[in-house]
Amino acid sequence: MELNRPSWRKSSRSNGGGDGNCVELAYIGPDAAVRDSKNTVGPRIALPGNGFRALVRHVRG
Template sequence: MDTTGLVWRKSSRSGSGGNDNCVEVAFPSPQVAVRDSKNPPGPRLAFSAPAWRRFVRR
């Protein structure tokens, strides 16, 4: 998946004060991209939209 130009979002509940132990998500249709906020250029995962919805619901 090409993630160039994606807008990455971090949860508003991720905390502040240097607490960057979070994931960031982007929504390039029809997939959802996920990356580690501590290592933005590092590996990324891609999930189908239905798989992401199931994950978030649980």
């Protein structure tokens, strides 16, 4: 793995039904990034660690 490249992993909650509704997550230091697994070169959302944790709490709630 290159040091400048994030290590992406598919969400365990992604839809396995074949319709492609999957997201991938990468930790970049204390921050996190999310992308669409169907479009790996497309847009990404990068959040500071506390912002990502707040997003996860909101989605779970």
